[in-house]
Amino acid sequence: MPEAVALPGTMSTWSASAFEGIPPQFPISRFSTLIWFNDDAHRNLRRTAEYLSERLGDAQSGQRWNTLVASWKCGLAEIDLMSFPPEWQSSNLQNEAHDREPRLRTACRVNVATGLVLPPNAEERDWIESFQPIRFKEGLVGMAREVLVGTSAPFETEMEYVRDASNLRIGARATVGFSANCEALILMSNQLYVLPRTKLIRFDVARLTPAKGGGGATLHAHCQTEAPGIEYRPVLVAQSSDPDGMNSIADELGERFSCPVEIGPYYPDV
Structure with missing residues (x-):
């Protein structure tokens, strides 16, 4: 998507999953990218959250299990940030992708859901409202x-x-x-x-x-x-x-x- 603006610190262009299990009549509705400034998972997420907060308002942020997260939501549309601070991870886990690209250990993952969902047509609305x-x-x-x-x-x-x-x-x-x-x-x-x-x-x-x-x-x-x-x-x-x-x-x-x-x-x- 050449028209999509890259975020500061981006490691990759905006990407999406597209495979034969998706019906072709629907557009892609979820996108993601990776952000990295330095080898600090907390700082990578915080800098990205600060940048987006200037445009979207304050985020809901904090620790979720072994991840650091932040998110913005409007209706069904949502932007999520997630990083995996190494000190919060199990020491016996190995990831070959991290060996190939060490920045992935501390990168901030950005996920965007556009919130697309079809409204029911008149027949479907009647079915729903007659629910038993x-x-x-x-x-x-x-x-x-x-x-x-x-x-x-x-x-x-x-x-x-x-x-x-x-x-x-x-x-x-x-x-x-x-x-x-x-x-x-x-x-x-x-x-x-x-x-x-x-x-x-x-x-x-x-x-x-x-x-x-x-x-x-x-x-x-x-x-x-x-x-x-x-x-x-x-x-x-x-x-x-x-x-x-x-x-x-x-x-x-x-x-x-x-x-x-x-x-x-x-x-x-x-």
């Missing part, structure tokens, strides 16, 4: 809890089925349901997914028995996609801590949407 939730039993992970739906920008691989949740009459509870007459499967999580019945291929349950991990089950909806490099788009529907906790829900969804259901074999959670 499915009742889940206890033991589910990540469902039936309070969240703010659609508060982060989707990735390019999600854009086919994610819709803008603003200005819609929906609740703030993460859940799974369907529209009137089962014309669409609707998922309310960190994103609002609208999966038309005509795009559903099958439901798939992966089951793990307790081993090193605690085990559980994961339910995905496999959907048609225009991405040239994959056969279908898997969308997470729900998870359970019980290896058989998704079986009945998968069967119910398969019946409602006249879709095949595949209950996978048990595998140890290693």
Whole structure:
């Protein structure tokens, strides 16, 4: 992007991921670059944050686990800075990229999300506003809890089925349901997914028995996609801590949407 202005201290031009899993009708919506002034991770991030703060206002900044971060957000658009101070990292970790380019150890990573998300069309809006939730039993992970739906920008691989949740009459509870007459499967999580019945291929349950991990089950909806490099788009529907906790829900969804259901074999959670 020759028209994109480089930030002070930039190590590389603005770059983006582009691969065959992204449907070609959508633009790239996330970009990144690297900043380096000297061999000080704190200073590299601080100088970049100061430069951007002159134009965007003060950032939210601080330590997040083993990283130093700063961010600005406006709606779903977001700019994130992140550095990995060497003194906060495990001493036994090796990274060949750092051997090839030592500046990467202390560089500041800049990530930009444009916040692009499609609004629902009139038909999709009717589906969303006629939403009827499915009742889940206890033991589910990540469902039936309070969240703010659609508060982060989707990735390019999600854009086919994610819709803008603003200005819609929906609740703030993460859940799974369907529209009137089962014309669409609707998922309310960190994103609002609208999966038309005509795009559903099958439901798939992966089951793990307790081993090193605690085990559980994961339910995905496999959907048609225009991405040239994959056969279908898997969308997470729900998870359970019980290896058989998704079986009945998968069967119910398969019946409602006249879709095949595949209950996978048990595998140890290693």
